Amino acid sequence: MQKQTASSRVAVYYELTKPKIWYLLVFTAFGAALTASNIYNIPISIETWALMLFSVASGSAAANTLTNYHDRDIDAIMERTKDRPLPSKRIYPAVKARNFGLALAGISLVLAFAISFTTTFEQGIWATIFIAFALVNNIIVYSYVLKRNSRTNIILGGLCGGSPPMIGWVAVSMSDLWTMGLAMAGLVFIWIPMHIWALTLHFKEDYNKVNVPMLTAVQSEKTSARAIALSTVVMVLFSIAPFFITTENGENMVGDVYLWTAIASGALMLGLSVWVTIKPMETAAWTLFKFSSPYLAVLFIALMVDSGL
Numbered sequence: 094m095q096k097q098t099a100s101s102r103v104a105v106y107y108e109l110t111k112p113k114i115w116y117l118l119v120f121t122a123f124g125a126a127l128t129a130s131n132i133y134n135i136p137i138s139i140e141t142w143a144l145m146l147f148s149v150a151s152g153s154a155a156a157n158t159l160t161n162y163h164d165r166d167i168d169a170i171m172e173r174t175k176d177r178p179l180p181s182k183r184i185y186p187a188v189k190a191r192n193f194g195l196a197l198a199g200i201s202l203v204l205a206f207a208i209s210f211t212t213t214f215e216q217g218i219w220a221t222i223f224i225a226f227a228l229v230n231n232i233i234v235y236s237y238v239l240k241r242n243s244r245t246n247i248i249l250g251g252l253c254g255g256s257p258p259m260i261g262w263v264a265v266s267m268s269d270l271w272t273m274g275l276a277m278a279g280l281v282f283i284w285i286p287m288h289i290w291a292l293t294l295h296f297k298e299d300y301n302k303v304n305v306p307m308l309t310a311v312q313s314e315k316t317s318a319r320a321i322a323l324s325t326v327v328m329v330l331f332s333i334a335p336f337f338i339t340t341e342n343g344e345n346m347v348g349d350v351y352l353w354t355a356i357a358s359g360a361l362m363l364g365l366s367v368w369v370t371i372k373p374m375e376t377a378a379w380t381l382f383k384f385s386s387p388y389l390a391v392l393f394i395a396l397m398v399d400s401g402l
Contacts, residue, residue, distance in 0.1 A: 109161055109178045109190060110197075115153035117386055118257045118281075122149040124393030125261030125277045131400035132273070132346050133266050141211040144204050145220070145264040149257045152201030152224045156231040156253070158194030162187060163236050167303040173296050198228055208264055219263045219270075227256035244308040251285035254278075269338070273346050276335045277396065283331050284389050287324040287366075291382035294321065295375045309378075318370045321381070325366035329359035332392055347399040354395035358388050 126145060130137050161168070161179055165187055169180035178184045205224040209217025235250025255278030262274035293300055293307040294317050300310035309317035332355040338346050365381040 105178050105183045106193060109158050109184060109193070110154035111157040111161070112154075114157055115150055117390065118153045118254070119146055119150050120390060121277070121281055121393055122146065122257035122261035124397050125258035125274065126265050127261075128277070128347075128396045128400045129262045129265035129274070131397070132340070133268060135265055137265060138211055141208060141264055144208050144211060145260060148201050148204035148208070148220065148224060149260055151197045151204065152227060153257070155194050155197035155201055156228055158190060158197060159232045160236040162191045162194060163232075164240075165190075167305060170303050171296075171299040173299050201228070205260065212264060213267075215267060216263050219267070220260050223256040223259045223263070227253035230256075241305055244306045244311055246307065247286050247289045251282055251289070254281040254285045257281070269340070269346075273335065273338050276338060277393075279331060279334070280392055281389065283324075283328045284385065287321055287328055287362075288382065288385040288389075290317065290321050290324065291369070291378045291385060294318075294369075294378040295382060321378070322366040322370045325362055325381075329355075329363055332359055335396065347396055348402070350399040350402065351392075351395045354399075355392060358391050362388055 122145060126137060126142070129135070161177065164174075165179040168174035168177050174180065179187050179190055184190050201224050202221055205220040206217050208220045230250065230253040235246060235253070239246035239250050255275075258277040258281060259270070259274055262277065263270055289307070290309040294309040294314070297307075297310040297317075300307050308320055312320070333352065335347050336345065336352045336355070340346060362381075362384065365377070365384055369377045369381055
């Protein structure tokens with residue numbers, strides 16, 4: 094009986110970290126690392142893999158936990174979130190969640206810095222900087238400053254989404270960090286507004302109930318649909334960017350496999366955004382939201398595959 098209780102407690106804290114979110118972020122770090130490894134023919138040690146992946150996982154989980162802690166008051170009111178561990182009091186008092194999140198944040202920073210011991214000091218420092226930036230941007234800038242005050246909150250607040258690919262890249266090499274590494278980070282950053290705006294259009298009543306001014310919750314459905322469509326167009330156009338990035342020898346880092354994957358998957362996303370524009374309703378927005386995560390994963394799979402050919 095005691096074992097079952099301990100197991101359920103672990104499950105609740107695991108749920109608190111929003112694993113569906115950090116799974117995808119860890120995957121982008123993995124994709125960036127493998128792409129860099131393929132391009133430069135640099136093997137990645139098991140130790141580096143472990144430090145990099147667990148650093149991103151614990152950092153993302155920390156950010157989700159601490160934003161959950163901050164949002165526990167509005168989560169208790171919203172239908173979509175009222176059964177989360179904190180509003181449902183499955184974790185009580187809430188300070189336990191805060192302490193858990195802070196511990197995860199500390200672990201993520203330590204693991205990122207430890208990359209210094211399996212690669213170089215410079216790589217470990219940059220990995221630590223990217224983790225620290227992501228934590229500050231997500232927890233302080235987005236959750237505490239912008240989320241309840243600005244309808245464009247997710248734009249500046251979404252910068253943190255680019256950190257996992259940067260960490261994955263820098264764990265392998267410092268070469269082309271600010272070209273190809275930044276492009277992969279940009280894929281995530283530019284994807285975030287469309288992903289979140291589609292979600293908030295579907296649950297707009299929930300957000301209006303708690304006075305959180307997400308753009309697609311406070312604007313008319315027609316204006317919201319146009320914002321989603323525009324962000325999708327920008328995202329699809331940017332997804333082609335990695336194809337045009339070259340090495341010092343003038344060779345493309347990725348080729349036709351990635352290019353045609355980006356075009357085909359982008360066409361699907363554009364089609365769904367057109368549907369949202371024509372019929373700006375909850376069903377269309379929810380469908381776009383559900384397709385958006387696989388879309389990002391497909392882009393990173395294509396990068397990994399193409400760079401390895």
